[in-house]
Amino acid sequence: MRVCVTGNDGYLGSLLTAELLKRGYEVIGLDTGFYKERMLYRGPSITPLTQAKDVRQVEASDLKETDAVVHMAELSNDPLGQLAPTITYEINHRGSVQLAEQARQVGVKRFVYMSSCSVYGVADRDFVDEESPVNPQTAYAVCKTLVERDVKAMASDGFSPTFMRNATAYGASPRMRFDIVLNNLAGLAWTTKKIEMTSDGTPWRPLVHGLDICRAIIAVLEAPREAVHQQVFNVGDTSHNYRVREIAEIIADVFPGCSVSFGPPGADNRSYRVSFEKIRKHLPKFKCAWDARRGAQQLYELFKRIDMTPEVFQHRAFTRLKQLEYLIRTRQIDDHFFWKE
Template sequence: MKILVTGGAGFIGSHLVAALIQRGNEVRVLDNLSSGKHENLDGLPVELVVGDIRNWETVRQAVNGCDLVFHQAALVSVPRSLAEPQLNHDVNVNGAFHVFEAARQAGIKRVVYASSAAVYGDTPSLPASEHDRSNPMTPYAAAKLMNEEMATVYNHSYGREFVGLRYFNVFGPRQDPSSPYSGVLSVFCRATIANSGVTIYGDGKQTRDFVYVSDVVVANLAAADWAMDETHPVFNVGRGEQTDLLQILEMLRQQSGVALPVQFTAARAGDIRDSCADVTAVQSHLNYTPHVSIAAGLQKTLNWFV
């Protein structure tokens, strides 16, 4: 099978590409390398198309000849979406539309696309279920919700099988800690190796549902293989556990012997207080079970930084 992975040189995308190749697939990657890296694909027999999903013709040509699409390319940052809402819309809404429409025109039935737990906002009840009302609080969250609505329209109107995965807080090797918009665990892991201080926005007791990248890859593969039985298929991808940032720092201290100095500062605009996935639906429909504990994932990530 020939498969297109948008954002395939990025953090999650490159892990997905490796798994697809291991399955014997032919993989084409479309990535503008704004955050993705050539080295994430080193040693992998992939066709790399350096291009931007904001360009319709680029996307149309990239989709041509493929049987399946995984749409991972995005501007993945809540704070940056607040600072640059037009860029967020161009990439995360218009870019996603280009991918969906190009797939339709090419006769591709299945697209597995990355959505986000951000669509829930600061939900009053946890764990968050796919049946809960969405409450996007940022341009990024609104864009991801628009992707889901657009996918539903394509499924209803054009007989497509577009499946959305609401990622919670994904972490693991290749997550870039140098960006101001990086995932917090990559920042903490790099600081642990460098024995440097970290900044926590808030009191450190805010919770997240951290999920290791290989488990996210498993969910993507399951979504591609699924015999679809819904017209609005969107699934949470997390562990179904809440962990606060101070607990993460303690795990890292136990694993490394390094107690990081912490500077606390005001919570950032758009940041929610708590997050946790209800994984009932993804378990029952996709037979998904996360296999890597947070502690084991942190150790793997620390080892990657060394």
């Protein structure tokens, strides 16, 4: 099977392409390369042939003879979305819908879209599942719901889109992100031996390891069409809803000599847990292999092996917002986030 992975030079994309290649898939990549400046550690020795292209400039011919597209190339978190909401709509909403249209036109059969549990926003219940109303609070999350709506409407006998509402990821990747909660706390624990939380850390955060997201995507690619056609899946495990304070405590436990302290209760502690029962039922081959403790241990071993310094932890390439602000300030990308010559 020939799979095009967009965003393959990102945190999750670099993990997914390695997993697909290992399993014998033919893989092509497409990524504009915002964060290619630096790697945290040496990645796999085989990487896919990659087009350095913006997703907004993809043409149908780029996707010829492709069986499936896994679409990851977006501005990938809330703060990035807030940096330039108009560009977020251009890339995340319109860019993604246009890509799906091109894919459908050239006969791509499967389109796997990376959505997010952030679509649930603020919920008025304890547990949310795929049937719960969405309530996105940011441009990033609104775009995820718009892409789901528009691409779902394109489904046909020959075109099966699937929407993965991923929990917040964690774990090692050569294209590391330190702007996601567990990775950030682990980096702080390693470089400062201190986690000082400004709030009491009671809100819930569903977490999922990057490699488990990859395994869920592969399960979708390999599932019978009926199991995934036009389906929305929360990606994670119901037992992996953690309170933020629990995540901090796990990290402090795994990183020797790390202290942890909490602040007073936050003013707004509305939060909810996510049910991941549907993916378990529809894709029985998929089960999370990681939990937060194992992920923390993986990061501890990695930081030790590469002797990670505070400079590396704080490097802009590993915090998506910092890197884009740098590219804007140094005028390497223009007002619409296209590279300048």
